Structure formats: structure tokens, C-alpha cells
Amino acid sequence: MSSRDVKVVVTGLGVTTPVGGDVPSTWEAILAGRSGIRTLEEDWVAKYELPVTFGGRLAVPADQVLTKVEVRRLDPNAQYAMIASREAWQDAGAPDVDPLRLGCVIGTGIGGVWTLLDQWDNLREKGPRRVFPLAVPMLMPNSASGNVSLDLGARAGAHTAVSACASGAESMGLAAEMIRSGRADIVVAGGTEGAMHPLCFAGFAAMQALSKRNDDPAHASRPYDVDRDGFVMGEGAAVMVLESEESARARGARIYAEFAGLGMSADSHHIAAPEPEGAGASRAMIEALERAGVSPSDVCHVNAHATSTPVGDVAEANAIRRAFGDAADGMAVSATKSMTGHLLGAAGALEGVLTVLSVHHRVAPPTINIENLDPEVNLDVVRDTPRDLPAGDIVALNNSFGFGGHNVALAIKNY
Numbered sequence: 001m002s003s004r005d006v007k008v009v010v011t012g013l014g015v016t017t018p019v020g021g022d023v024p025s026t027w028e029a030i031l032a033g034r035s036g037i038r039t040l041e042e043d044w045v046a047k048y049e050l051p052v053t054f055g056g057r058l059a060v061p062a063d064q065v066l067t068k069v070e071v072r073r074l075d076p077n078a079q080y081a082m083i084a085s086r087e088a089w090q091d092a093g094a095p096d097v098d099p100l101r102l103g104c105v106i107g108t109g110i111g112g113v114w115t116l117l118d119q120w121d122n123l124r125e126k127g128p129r130r131v132f133p134l135a136v137p138m139l140m141p142n143s144a145s146g147n148v149s150l151d152l153g154a155r156a157g158a159h160t161a162v163s164a165c166a167s168g169a170e171s172m173g174l175a176a177e178m179i180r181s182g183r184a185d186i187v188v189a190g191g192t193e194g195a196m197h198p199l200c201f202a203g204f205a206a207m208q209a210l211s212k213r214n215d216d217p218a219h220a221s222r223p224y225d226v227d228r229d230g231f232v233m234g235e236g237a238a239v240m241v242l243e244s245e246e247s248a249r250a251r252g253a254r255i256y257a258e259f260a261g262l263g264m265s266a267d268s269h270h271i272a273a274p275e276p277e278g279a280g281a282s283r284a285m286i287e288a289l290e291r292a293g294v295s296p297s298d299v300c301h302v303n304a305h306a307t308s309t310p311v312g313d314v315a316e317a318n319a320i321r322r323a324f325g326d327a328a329d330g331m332a333v334s335a336t337k338s339m340t341g342h343l344l345g346a347a348g349a350l351e352g353v354l355t356v357l358s359v360h361h362r363v364a365p366p367t368i369n370i371e372n373l374d375p376e377v378n379l380d381v382v383r384d385t386p387r388d389l390p391a392g393d394i395v396a397l398n399n400s401f402g403f404g405g406h407n408v409a410l411a412i413k414n415y
Helices: 023-032 068-073 076-091 113-126 135-139 143-152 167-180 198-206 245-250 279-292 310-328 344-361
Strands: 008-016 102-107 157-159 186-193 236-244 257-266 299-303 332-334 395-402 406-413
Touching: 008 023, 008 076, 008 167, 008 245, 008 344, 023 344, 068 076, 076 102, 076 113, 076 143, 076 186, 076 236, 102 143, 102 167, 102 344, 113 135, 113 198, 135 143, 143 157, 143 186, 157 167, 167 186, 167 236, 167 257, 167 344, 167 395, 167 406, 186 344, 236 245, 236 344, 257 279, 257 344, 279 310, 279 395, 279 406, 299 310, 299 344, 310 395, 344 395, 344 406
Parallel strands: 102 157, 102 186, 299 332, 299 395
Antiparallel strands: 008 236, 008 257, 186 236, 257 406, 395 406
């Protein structure tokens, strides 16, 4: 059997997000169109006179889920991954699998920034003896993947994709490739980000990348709206359990959907700005469809990257039109960052989970906060309320793009 003949399916889902502490609460909030964006209450917002004072904090703080020891020994980046992976593992039925056939791929865009900068402060102010002994294992970008693999006993490989805001989606794609290549039967895969740190806010604000609607946080993330003024920072994690169909059927697992195709490309255009005509992004979408064995006309739904930046939203809309042509007419396009904000390295993973749920439940989530649709966005955007998806065989696409020109598209089929 060739790698292309190995069917990969989704058997478990887990998340922790600004709109919910698990999959059921997050999915319910998304379908209801509830925003998780609010004014930040931390004292560092005023201390550093940050120009942006709001974001998408976790709906359920990690210290309400993890033990005190876990919170102390894990950076928020790894804490969130642990929460999501445990939910996904239990949702998959806690498979009895040979550890040598179980893998883990958890991506992140920034990694353990809180640990890195807190321990730098300790070194400067108190000296080397006061640096926490676990500082390096906590700050390294692969900490989340390493700790999840330890928690689950995964020995087929523990990997970390670091491709900015495409990290989570790329990790899921790489996990599917592990299964197709025969390296593993089951892989726990996703993305995580715990970068709600003053330096990150200051840095993104200096780039003019963040919305400055401090007086109206809930309406600040407004993909495709003509008055959008930047993205909104969020945090969280999302994880899938991916499995070969053979393994899933052998153990009688519940299957959400088929993980059908992965497309990846690079813009090679600018370190932070997308290629305006969407050439690279469209290549990723086309490759995902080709590897899934479907045509553009088979796709009924796209969960778009759609961050709410003036340039990025139009570039992606151009890319979708470039990839789908007239097949984009009537294709339900959702921008769920309007509710969650932008989870950076976890964004693609969360939106991958939402795409699986959309296919499984046959419903496209709404996009909120669109008061005036940008005329340059020539797409059928799902606005305000969910939209039912067709009966029969359906395909949905999840797009994720990141600084550095990274483009990832995932094709999800009903099962």
C-alpha cells in the first residue's frame, strides 16, 4: 500500500480558547457568535503604557485545570497544549496503542516567551543563582510537544513545527504524513500559544498590526469589514488525534472526519506581508485539493485565515478566487477569528478543529462584526448566523498563513 492509499481520520478533539475551556463550550460559543475578546486586567498594561489594552484571554485559566506543580513547571505555552491534548486523548477513547506507534506534533509560533523574559529579569535583578533550574526546558519551543509526548508515552516521534501563525495547521499536516509514511498509527497533533506578554503586544503594535479599538474590544476583530484596523491577540491551544483508518476501525473508534489533504507553499515575498495576489496561498489550496483527490467544485466551506488586517484579508480573498475561480460562488466562507482573536501558532490548529466540527455537524460558523463588507472581498461570507452545509459527500478547507511567507491548507472530508 502506498502512502497515498493510507486514509487518515480524526478520532479526538481538544481545545482551550478565549470562548471556551473545552470543545463543547467553544463550539457552542462559536455557533452563537460570541466574542471572547475583552479588556485586559493585568497591571502591566498600565505599567508599560501599552497602546493596545485588550485581547483574547483563556475563558478558563490553566490553573483551574492543571495541578499547582504542572503550572509551576510548564510555561503557559506548554500548559495550554497539555490541557487540549488530554481532552483530545480522552475524546478519542484513550487508545490502547503501542507507544512506538504513537507520535506527537505540537507547533507554536513564539514558544515559552513568559519563561524566557521572566528568567532574564531574574538574572539581571537577582543573579544567576535565582534563575529557575527548569528555565531552558520551559522556554524552548519544543517544550509543549516534549511534555505532551511524556504525558501520553508517545515514542514514535515528538516534533515541533515553528512557522509563525501557520504552525498549528502545519503540525497537523506533518502528523498526517507520519501516519501515511508508516511511522505511526496514531499522532496527537495541534498548536499552542501563550504569548499574551507585554513585549508581544508592544512589538505587534509597533508594526501597526493590532487593532486599536480599546473602547470596543468585542467588535475589534472584524475580518472582511471595510473598517478593520488590525488583528486581536489571543491565546490557547487546539489538538486533534489523527489515526489511520485501519487503526480506528480496528478499535471501533468514533470518527469525526477524514483528514484528506495537505498543501504547503512559501510566498518568498516579504517577511511579514502576504503576496498581494495570493499566488503562494492559492498554490497551497490547490495542492491540498489535489492530494485529497477532489476538485474545487467539491468544496462547500472554507474556514479562512482572515485575521482582520487590511492587507491580509484581501490577499487571501484573492488567493481563494485564484484557486477556486467560479467555484467560489456560493462557497460558505467563515472567519472565526472574529470571535476568538488570533491565536498565532495555535490559530491554524483551532480552525482545523472547527473545520472538522463543521464537516461533522454540517454547519458553517458565522463571521461576526461585519457592518460593511469590503467590496474587494468577492466571497460568500457567512455573516452573523451559522449556515447549513449540504448533505452527501462534502469537503471543507482550512487556510493558515504566517510571517515568513508560510502557507498551509488542510482539506477535510466527511466520513
